[in-house]
Every structure is written in C-alpha cells, then in structure tokens.
Amino acid sequence: MNDDMDLDNWLAKAAATPVSPSAALTARILADADAAQPRPQPQAARVRPSRGLMAWLSDLAEGLGGRRALAGLSLASVAGLFLGVADPSALQSLAGLIAGDLTAVEQMDLLPATDILWTEN
Amino acid sequence: MPRDTLDVLSDETLLVLYANGDPGAARLLTARLAPRALGYATRLLSDRAEAEDVTQEAMLRLWKIAPQWRNGEAQISTWLYRVVTNLCTDLRRARRKRPGVALDDAPEVAASTESAVSSLMQADRMTALHAALGQLPDRQRQAVVLRHIEGLANPEIAQIMDLGVEAVESLTARGKRALAAILAGRKADLGYDDDADESEAVG
Structure with a gap:
C-alpha cells in the first residue's frame, strides 16, 4: 500500500465531507447579523432657527404667492387708494354706460377730479 | 431583493447589500460562508463546540466590518479564513496556558x-x-x-x-x-x- 496515495485519498474524502452548521448555530449567526445590520437613521425633527423681521416678511411674501404676486397686490392697493381719494363720479358715468345710458357718454370725464392731485394750493 | 436574484451575486456584492439593509443578504452569506468557516475551524480545533463559537465570532466580525468593506482588497472568503485561523490560534494558545487542559x-x-x-x-x-x-x-x-x-x-x-x-x-x-x-x-x-x-x- 502506498502511504502517499492513502493520505491523498483520506484528505480527498475529508474534503468531500462537508461540515454543516446546525440550525442553532445558523440562528445565532443570523441573530448577530440582524443586530449588527446598519439601519437607516430616522430624519431628525426639523428645528426652525429663530428668525428676524426680514425672514418673517420673506415668509409672508412666499405665503401670498411670491414676489410677483406681492408686486401685483401692491399695485392693486395703490389703485384702490387712488380711486378712494378721487371723485367716483366717473365710475358712475361708466356704470351708466354699461347700463345703457348712452347719453352719459357725451359728458363722461374719466378722471374729473384728478386736478386735486396736482393742483398747487 | 428576490432570493433568485441574490443567488447569482458575489459575496462582496451581498456584503454591500447587507450593509445597505437588505434582509436576505445575511442569510445567503451565512449559507455560503458558515459551512466553510465551521469546517476549517473544526479541523483546526478538533472540537465542534469551540469551532462553532469561532465560526459565530468570525461571522460577527464580518457583519461589523461590512459598512467599511472595500471591494477589491481581498476576497471575503480569504478574509474569513484568516480570521478563523487567528481565532483558532488564539484558542489553542489559551488551551496550552490552562493548567490541566x-x-x-x-x-x-x-x-x-x-x-x-x-x-x-x-x-x-x-x-x-x-x-x-x-x-x-x-x-x-x-x-x-x-x-x-x-x-x-x-x-x-x-x-x-x-x-x-x-x-x-x-x-x-x-x-x-x-x-x-x-x-x-x-x-x-x-x-x-x-x-x-x-x-x-x-x-
């Protein structure tokens, strides 16, 4: 009998004989894996820093629809103020025109009382 | 990720998936690597219980190193064999120091x-x-x-x-x-x- 050949046969048999982990060992390994597995961190609650007046105004502008909307709103406010200060008779003439009183057209002055805005006293 | 898809992936890819939170990756890596680690440790130690402890410890070290694993430096199996070798060497040294063992x-x-x-x-x-x-x-x-x-x-x-x-x-x-x-x-x-x-x- 050749000793080298015997040993090679034995080693080959050992190599072909797997050592299987028991169910208990597998469970222990998987429990370790579960405990050690990185988890996605929950997002920290957003904390608002203290804000100044400009930031507050900026938020307000955003709430109203942005800078363009704020500009439109300002223009409308100024126009409203102007109409409030000026004589509303023109608006009455305009209303008459819309209602069908065409005679009013001849006399309509769209800005009859604007003189008060630029007349020097 | 479906099991069939995971089956064809390399150990390194599975480890990355594990580090990213994939629940199936650890199971597949364990199925692939634990028998090899256990067989090797059993043959080095001639003690099944100790070999199981070594295998569990080696796999635990793998789980812990997963987020820092850099692909291409070494094969995971090579790394694992090395860890098992070192753990078994330490264990055998400890045996020698124990009186009466x-x-x-x-x-x-x-x-x-x-x-x-x-x-x-x-x-x-x-x-x-x-x-x-x-x-x-x-x-x-x-x-x-x-x-x-x-x-x-x-x-x-x-x-x-x-x-x-x-x-x-x-x-x-x-x-x-x-x-x-x-x-x-x-x-x-x-x-x-x-x-x-x-x-x-x-x-």
Missing part, C-alpha cells in the same frame, strides 16, 4: 489520541485523520487543511497565513509527510490490513 503535545493528549485511533476498528478513518491533524504543529496543520481539505490555491493560503508562497509549499509538504508518518503506524487499527487482504483475495 489537554495539549497537542502533552502525554494525556497523546494517550487520548491513541485511544481515539485505537477505537477506529470500525474503519472511522475520518476521525483518525482529524486526530492525526491535531498532532501537527499549528502552521503545518493550517497549511495542510487549507490546501488539501479546503482546496485553496497556494497564493490564497499565503494571503491567509501571511506567508510567502514558498513557505506555504514547504509547510504543506512537511505537514503531509508528518501526517503520513502518524497514520502509517495505524493502518492495522484503521482496517487497512483487512482491505489489503480483501484486495488480494479478489485479485
């Missing part, structure tokens, strides 16, 4: 090995092989097991044992010679004389 080269172990081999009248040759492996010096045993039982190539063994390839070849050759010498004296115990008789009768 059997040592490879202590008389009581020799007696134990002898009685184990003597009990192999029923041709339990694998047990005899493991007992003989237990009598080899640590490095020879590691080299022989990695080369001839785990089936690794010498360059990979060199990486695992942190040696040159020539040193691995030398360790393997010396280990095999020592194993052959140990087992040669026990052929009769292992039933080889009976095999020879049967062969002659058949012939």
